[in-house]
Amino acid sequence: MRGLFFPLLCGLIFVLLQTTILPRFLPAEMRPNLLLILVIYLGLSESFLRAAFLTLLLGALQDVFCGSTFGLYAAVQLAVFLLIRLFSDRLNVESRRLLLGLIAAGTILQTVLLGFLLTTFAEAGPVLWILLSALPAQILFNLLTGWLLLFFLLRFQPLLGNRQGMAGLPYQSKHHGA
Amino acid sequence: MRDFLKRHQIPLLIILLVLVVGLVYSVNLRKKTTTTLFERAVLTLTEPLQGQIDRSGAGINGLWSNYLWLVDTRKQNLVTMRSNRELRAQLLAVKEVALENQRLKKLLDFVEADPRKVLPALVVAEDASSWARTIIIDKGLRHGVREGEPVVVAEGVVGRVIKVAANSSRVLLVTDASSSIAGLVQRTRTRGVVRGNGRELTLEFALRNDPVEEDDLVMTSGMGGVFPKGLVVGRVAAVERNEFGLFQQIVLAPVVDFSRLEEVLVLMDSAE
Numbered sequence: 001m002r003g004l005f006f007p008l009l010c011g012l013i014f015v016l017l018q019t020t021i022l023p024r025f026l027p028a029e030m031r032p033n034l035l036l037i038l039v040i041y042l043g044l045s046e047s048f049l050r051a052a053f054l055t056l057l058l059g060a061l062q063d064v065f066c067g068s069t070f071g072l073y074a075a076v077q078l079a080v081f082l083l084i085r086l087f088s089d090r091l092n093v094e095s096r097r098l099l100l101g102l103i104a105a106g107t108i109l110q111t112v113l114l115g116f117l118l119t120t121f122a123e124a125g126p127v128l129w130i131l132l133s134a135l136p137a138q139i140l141f142n143l144l145t146g147w148l149l150l151f152f153l154l155r156f157q158p159l160l161g162n163r164q165g166m167a168g169l170p171y172q173s174k175h176h177g178a
Numbered sequence: 179m180r181d182f183l184k185r186h187q188i189p190l191l192i193i194l195l196v197l198v199v200g201l202v203y204s205v206n207l208r209k210k211t212t213t214t215l216f217e218r219a220v221l222t223l224t225e226p227l228q229g230q231i232d233r234s235g236a237g238i239n240g241l242w243s244n245y246l247w248l249v250d251t252r253k254q255n256l257v258t259m260r261s262n263r264e265l266r267a268q269l270l271a272v273k274e275v276a277l278e279n280q281r282l283k284k285l286l287d288f289v290e291a292d293p294r295k296v297l298p299a300l301v302v303a304e305d306a307s308s309w310a311r312t313i314i315i316d317k318g319l320r321h322g323v324r325e326g327e328p329v330v331v332a333e334g335v336v337g338r339v340i341k342v343a344a345n346s347s348r349v350l351l352v353t354d355a356s357s358s359i360a361g362l363v364q365r366t367r368t369r370g371v372v373r374g375n376g377r378e379l380t381l382e383f384a385l386r387n388d389p390v391e392e393d394d395l396v397m398t399s400g401m402g403g404v405f406p407k408g409l410v411v412g413r414v415a416a417v418e419r420n421e422f423g424l425f426q427q428i429v430l431a432p433v434v435d436f437s438r439l440e441e442v443l444v445l446m447d448s449a450e
Contacts, residue, residue: 012224015224015306016224016227016228016231018306019228019303019304019305019306019314020228020231020232020235020303020304021231021235021238023303023304024235024236024238025239025242027437028304028305028308028309028311028376029308031308033307033308035306048188048191049191056199059199060216061220062306063217064216064217064220064221065303065305065306065312065314065348066305066306066307066310066312067305067307067309067310067312067356068210068211068310068312068340068341068350068354068356069203069206069207069210070202070203070206070214070216070217071199071202071203071204071205071206072203074199074202074203075199075200075202075203078195078196078199082192082196114309117203121203121207122356126355126373126375126376127309127355127356129375130308130309130355130375131308131309133376134308134309137308138308
């Protein structure tokens with residue numbers, strides 16, 4: 001239960017940050033996608049069932065505060081999670097550089113998927129142009145935020161306990177969520 | 179059968195999940211202005227938090243722009259600043275009240291000019307993505323707000339309500355890529371469709387031969403039934419006419435500063 005509650009609480013805090021605090025200081029394209037970073041992290045660290053369930057819930061949570069169609073982010077985050085999960089068995093998930101690389105790849109993948117779904121099904125006008133023009137800043141700020149979050153996570157690692165297979169945290173076993 | 183399910187547990191789960199989200203997305207594509215139970219619950223639960231964080235954020239923002247950002251000036255004027263600090267803080271508070279007063283007065287002028295019932299609301303949050311342009315206001319079902327109602331400020335059109343919860347609503351801004359409003363150029367009466375492109379607006383389907391010029395004002399035409407006629411949408415920033423083709427390309431600058439939205443008015447349905 002704690003394993004579900006803590007990521008959901010993090011998701012809620014992240015979404016509140018993204019909608020209230022960050023808009024005061026940063027323009028839209030420079031705001032990091034904190035929920036995407038959380039989904040990537042969960043995809044690498046948690047067991048498949050738990051991570052899939054959490055991804056769906058976090059996607060739905062993001063849908064409440066993004067765009068106009070409910071279900072869009074649930075679908076996109078699930079696709080990002082599944083693709084990351086597909087390759088994670090072959091990757092050294094404890095590498096911090098790899099986690100940052102996956103955040104960059106996840107940002108690109110999310111942009112492509114959003115662009116595809118919005119232009120194909122939703123007739124959302126010039127949304128592809130908006131997404132692509134914001135992509136470089138999005139990658140940069142997502143990476144910066146991912147690095148910052150990892151920095152704090154490492155600082156608080158003793159408090160979180162040395163659970164196996166936590167993404168980006170070194171010197172641990174590589175079994176996802178065991 | 180049980181063995182089959184057990185052996186292919188993960189692939190079957192993936193297929194099920196993909197089908198579920200695909201179904202949810204496709205169903206909601208047709209009901210963009212319908213608020214689901216999940217959305218209503220999350221919006222209702224988060225509204226007090228967002229309101230509180232927004233108010234605290236305003237304080238932090240004030241601290242940042244009024245004190246931290248002036249670090250060089252502060253060094254130069256350290257002695258003067260020390261003696262004036264208390265007076266400055268008081269002055270800031272007075273200024274804030276004066277600005278609020280000014281804004282509310284402007285809004286009241288607008289209310290008098292519009293015969294519809296209007297509901298003032300505070301902006302408490304913005305969209306959580308980099309591409310969509312929506313805001314969350316602190317008024318909802320309990321205050322009589324309904325999906326589809328237009329939202330304005332004294333300067334012009336802000337957007338329309340797309341989702342409503344008990345105490346909060348989400349508003350799709352006119353600058354969002356999926357927003358479109360029937361508009362007309364005030365001077366030439368040229369009709370078109372105003373669409374958002376993230377930052378600016380474009381007036382589409384305006385006939386090429388109509389003499390639209392820079393700085394012309396574009397208003398809502400009243401067609402479509404969402405926005406009343408005569409609300410200012412934007413000002414023509416650039417006009418491009420090709421040698422061929424039926425229409426001209428017109429770029430509009432929004433009259434509303436969306437980065438500084440604090441108070442808005444919901445134009446409520448007179449039948450409510």
